[in-house]
Amino acid sequence: MTNISMFKRYFGAILLFGVMFFNSAIAQETNIDKGKKYILGGIEVTGVKSYNEQTVVTFTGLQVGQEITVPGEKISKVITKLWNLNLFSDISFYITRVEGEKVFLELQIVELPTLSDVKITGLKKKKTDDIIKEAELKRGKKVTESFIANTKNYLLNKYKKQGYLNTKVLINTVADTSEANAVKMIVNIDTDEKVKVKDIVFEGNEKLKDKQLRKAMKNTKQRQFGRFWKKSKFIPEDYSTDLTSLIDAYKEKGYRDARVLNDSVIYNDDNTIGINIAVEEGERYYFGNIDFVGNAAYTDRELARVLGIKKGDVYNGVLLRKRIADDTKPDGNDITNYYQNTGYLFSRINPVEVSAQNDTIDFEIRIIEGKPAYFNNVTVAGNDRTNDHVIYRNLRTRPGQLYRKENVFRTIRELGALGYFDAEQLNPQILNPDPDAGTVDIQYGVVEAGSSQIELQGGYGGGGFIGTLGLRFNNFSIKNLFNKEAYKPVPMGDGQTLALRLQASKFYQTYSFSFIEPWLGGRKPVQFSTSLSRTLQFRPTIDYRDVDKDQRFVITGINVGLAKRLEWPDDTFQLSHSLSYQHYDIQNYAIGGIFPFSNGVSQSLAYTVALSRDNTYTNPIFPTGGSKFVISARLTPPYSLFNGVDYADLGNQEAYKDRNSNGYLVHVERDANGNKIASTEKVVATVDEASTDIAKVGQKKLNWLEYYKIKFQGDWYKQLVGDLVLRTNAEFGFLGAYNQDRGIVPFERFYVGGDGLGNYALDGRENIQLRGYPNNSLSARDGSTIFNKFSLELRYPITLKQTASIYTLGFLEAGNAFESFDEYSPFDIKRSAGLGVRIFMPAFGLLGIDFAYGFDPVSGGNTPNGWETHFIIGQQF
Structure with missing residues (x-):
């Protein structure tokens, strides 16, 4: 109950007694008997402005003809009821007249404006x-x-x-x-001007210097030229906290008895303040004997190992407190967590000084273990779109299980990683703890976040307008596809992913569809994925004003994959398998490095296996800790080992070009201008076998691509100070050939440099981000077969709200691409640095801009590349 409500009730009671006292005088004239029961003859309401009189009467519950006692409990309850509405500033009851057994009342109220x-x-x-x-x-x-x-x-x-x-x-x-x-x-x-701290002066400090003490005061800083990241404003609450931090700085150095004798804040005429702090340091202490009392679940040796403090160490009160219970880390390495991770939720651990002789302090760590706790009820609240089973299958805590704090923390990580909820508002609440029964309930509070994204872009590039429409539903429900009532606006809630994308210009069209079911069958975390894509590319005319649709190629692809969560080495590992097929149909399309043959068919059947681990937490948009990596191998069958073709005399590109529409290798005679003489085309196994019998070699199809591709990517996140997070990244990729005579395919290559985005990947190419350089500028024209890249990124959040998450970043980046493994030199790299900002909105995904400076020249240059601006749309976090 608020103070205002209490005041109203007391005021109402006082007013009622005043009315009763006043009415006692009236009673002598009206012959009213105090405490006598009367029939309510009428009630009049006066003073109302915004309300109907009859409405007020109805709310009081008083009715003409009913029996009431004047004064009495019923009148008192009416006054209290009206006060609780918080609509009136005054409420008074008056007796207007008495006629025999009837009493007539007036209710006078004063409305609040x-x-x-x-x-x-x-x-x-x-x-x-x-x-x-x-x-x-x-x-x-x-x-x-x-x-x-x-x-x-x-x-x-x-x-x-x-x-x-x-x-x-x-x-x-x-x-x-x-x-x-x-x-x-x-x-x-x-507001006037901000009051800044001109100086902070310390008195009595000999053991710690002024600089050390000012550093300990995290929030209150004196004015200093060049320090822009921490302002010198004075906030009383922060200053009070900093005085405690000041003493903690002494305790970390062994000065247990240090204290602030007095402090003063002096206001100066120039709108600044000066702070004077007098301290008493005391003597330095050391840890003596540390004994554990009351422990049965763990031995003294086990607890001493977790405590990490030995006899003879300099006394550190802050460290001791953190090793007992570190409030700054929910998964800290402390004794409290050590107990709670094995079920001892109700344990209490208290360090007690038992003696302090000379400069040595002996401690007892007194432990009350209590009963192990087991989960009784596990519930979820706040999910109004996501179905319960999607959440419950991701919980690490189940009814009947032993309470483990690490499982609660892991659940929060994984619920945040789903992307369906606001990761900053995930809230586990411990309910109904019963130390006697050894049970506890837990409720996970979630706040739904937008899990669907739309991509709608338009721009001018490559000689024409390029339009993109993409839809991605990250919490889709395919079982409700034909349920009209489930469209709000699309069927949602089963945790599936459905994505559709269309990109088109005058020169090309790309369509793609993908679907992911993270729990195939609903029992185990086995992820099923499938995707379909189709790309049409037309040859532009010389002036790029039109296209020749008789010169085109069509790429059709399908991919099917399965991924399973592993239990070893731990359950953050995942093993995935996928099988993909691409069909390349080229008609009269000669484009140089991308496709080294101009007519025919190529096909690719590849198997990809990948091992990944992800234990980042908690927000997938802005991870503050943990790491993730993936190492993968993409393999095609080694056709050259069994197709009977000798590639020894063929050049690297000759093995892939000059094929007819059926995909057979052919020998072609050309005129002086390089144009093909159609009548001379002969099917051959090698270029030198032009005279070989067509029937003998015509069955040898050479249009299946063969290669292997190895990739690694790792990201590590570390929270440095406050919300400042360091992201470290390393990437590596290698494209190889089984048969060196046949050579490396012109597909699936790496293009390094720029924003890492590509309008479309016609030939399986991968665009590798390296900011500070133009797109694809660090690879050969036809792509590279090997690359490595390293990044350091400092990230700081501006806001991580559900509607929009915004963070700034500064980065150092380096990497390069190479033509072959013989040329590979991991430290021959192109360097860059820059600043950027990222904005994540649930409906549109990730948007951003980077300003980067390239310190090294690109191929053919002899000066640093300089500044580049990169726009980021829909890239990974």
């Missing part, structure tokens, strides 16, 4: 809108003295927390004549 409009002066328009929302200055709000006082205090505290210590707030209300019983509120805010 209603807020009709708010005007804020002294701030910019954008800030005033935020204040109206934050302070709940809504139209229709009842205006009371406490409401005005609370609003003023909120604004004063808001700006004091930002360093505006001299803020003044004046609130006035004026009657609004255009509405009944309404007022307008005028709020004048004068």
Whole structure:
């Protein structure tokens, strides 16, 4: 109950007694007997402006003809009921007359005025809108003295927390004549200038220098030229916290008895303040004997290993506290977590000083283990779109299982990684703990986030307009595909992924469809995936104004995959398999490096196996810890080992070009201009076998591609200070050939440099991001067969709200591409550095921009590449 409500009730009681006392005088004239029962003859309501009189009477519950006691409990309850509405500033009952056994009452009320409009002066328009929302200055709000006082205090505290210590707030209300019983509120805010800390002076410190003590004060900093990342504003709450941090700095160095003798804040004439802090350091202490008392589940040796503090170590009170229970890390390496990870939720651990002789302190770590706790009820709340079974199958805590804190923490990680919920608002609540029974309930609170994305782009490039339409549903329900009631706007809730994408211009068209079921069969985390794609490319005319549709190629592909979560080495590993088939149909299309033959068919059948591990947490958009990596091998059958073709005399490209429409290798005579003489085409096994009998060699199809491709990518995340996160990345790729005489295929190559995005991948190519250089500028024209890349990225979040997640980043990047393994030199790299920003909106995916400087020249240049701007759309986090 609030203080205001309590006041109203007490005021109502006092008022009632006053009315009763007043009415006792009337009773002498009206001959009313106190405590006598009367029949209510009538009730009149006066003072109402916004409400109907009969509505008020109905709400009181009093009815003409009913029996009441005057004064009595019923009247008291009516007054209390009306006060609880928070609509009136005064409520009074009066006896107007008594006629025999009938009593007539008057209910007099004074309504609270209603807020009709708010005007804020002294701030910019954008800030005033935020204040109206934050302070709940809504139209229709009842205006009371406490409401005005609370609003003023909120604004004063808001700006004091930002360093505006001299803020003044004046609130006035004026009657609004255009509405009944309404007022307008005028709020004048004068923040003045921020009050900055001019200097922080310490007295009495000999063991620790002024610089060390100022560093310990994380939030309160004195003004210093060149320090832009931490302002020197003064916030009283932060200053109070910093005084505690100051003493902790001494405790970390062994000075257990250190204390602040006094501190003062001095206001200067130049709108700055000075801070004087006097400390008493005391003597340095050391740890003595550390004994464990009450432990039965673990031996002294096991607990001493977790504690990590030995006799003779310099006393460190902060470290001792963290090794007992580290509140800064939910999965910290401390004794409390050690117990809670084996079911001892109800354990209590308390370090106690048992003696302090000279400079040595002996401790007892007193432990009350309690009973192991088991989960009783495990529930989920807040999922209004995602079906329960999708969440429950990802829970690491189940009814009847032993409580383990690490399983709770792991569940939060994996629910956040699903992408269906706001990772910043995942909230596990421990409910109904029963130490006697050894049971506990847990409820996972989730907030649904947008899990569908739309990609709609248009731009001019390559000589024409390029349009892209993409739809991705990350929480799809295919079983409700034909259920009309499930379309809101599409069937959702079963955790499946459905993606459709169309990209088209005058010169090409690309269609793709993919579907992922993460729990095939619904019992085990076996992921099934399939995708279909089709690309049509037409040869442009010389002026790029039109296309020749008789010169084209068509690529059709299908992929089917299965991935299974492993139990060894641990269950963050996943093994995946996929089988893919691509069909390349080229008609009169000669484009040089991409396709080294201009007419015919090529096919590719490849098997991919990948081992991956992902234990990043908790937000997939902005991981703050953990790592993930994937190593994969993509393999085709080694056809050259059994197709009977001798490639020894063929050049690398000759093995793939000059084929007829049936895909047979042919020998072609050409005129002086290089044009094919159609009548001379003969099917051959090698170019030199032009005279070989066609019937003998014509069955030897050479249109199946063969290659193997090895890739590795690793990302590591480390939270450094506060929300600042370091991301370390390493990537490697190699494309090889089984038969060196046949050579490496012109497909599936690596193109390094730029933003890492590609409009389309006609030949299985992979675009590797390396900012600070133009797209594909670090690879040969026909792509490279090997590359490596390294990145360091510092990330800092601006906001991680559900509507939009925004973070800034600074990066160092280096990498290069090579033509063959013989040329490979991992430290012959192109370097770059830059800054960027990323914005993730659930409906549109990831957007961003990077400004990067390339320190090295690209091929053919002799000066640094310089500045490049990269726009990021839909790339991985």
